[in-house]
Amino acid sequence: GENVEQHPSTLSVQEGDSAVIKCTYSDSASNYFPWYKQELGKGPQLIIDIRSNVGEKKDQRIAVTLNKTAKHFSLHITETQPEDSAVYFCAGTDGGTSYGKLTFGQGTILTVHP
């Protein structure tokens, strides 16, 4: 099955700086890569996703890039704000299954200091 590794486990930045979180995956058949944000005391929520036929996708201050050859994808947050502080999870799809089972990375605790 799929294995997803996520780094770093913690990331601390100053407000206004950029933050980058990286994930690698093992299953070359994976075709869908979402990113979820989990705020304190809440369930994770999808913030952006990318399919394997696209190299980059942007949504305002967040972007995701995918390198299929190297089997890694990254989340980029620009102009960080204190409200970006949360736990971020990447995920890969268990390729070839009709259910589209997701395998999550270990999570990154992002802290944005005012």
Added chain:
Amino acid sequence: NAGVTQTPKFQVLKTGQSMTLQCAQDMNHEYMSWYRQDPGMGLRLIHYSVGAGITDQGEVPNGYNVSRSTTEDFPLRLLSAAPSQTSVYFCASSHRLAVSGANVLTFGAGSRLTVL
């Protein structure tokens, strides 16, 4: 819409006790799933269901049972709780892939379980 509702939010059990975590969704999603979240280990899939009457095991199914008698409900049962089951449990639902094109999960707020 309430989305995905989980109860209880907090629960303390003694080793060997049984209990059921409830999950209900009102979005008419076909898929439902249970994850556990442990520090440094991300979210791990316990069981999932692609429709009423159909369930399957995920990555860490041992010690847990599920059933799906209706589209809306997907309870998770712990038959004999163990300290290793101390965790935060999340229920999620999603549309089937043919509708959404991707497995976009809507999560509940979580249930924190402590087994003494």
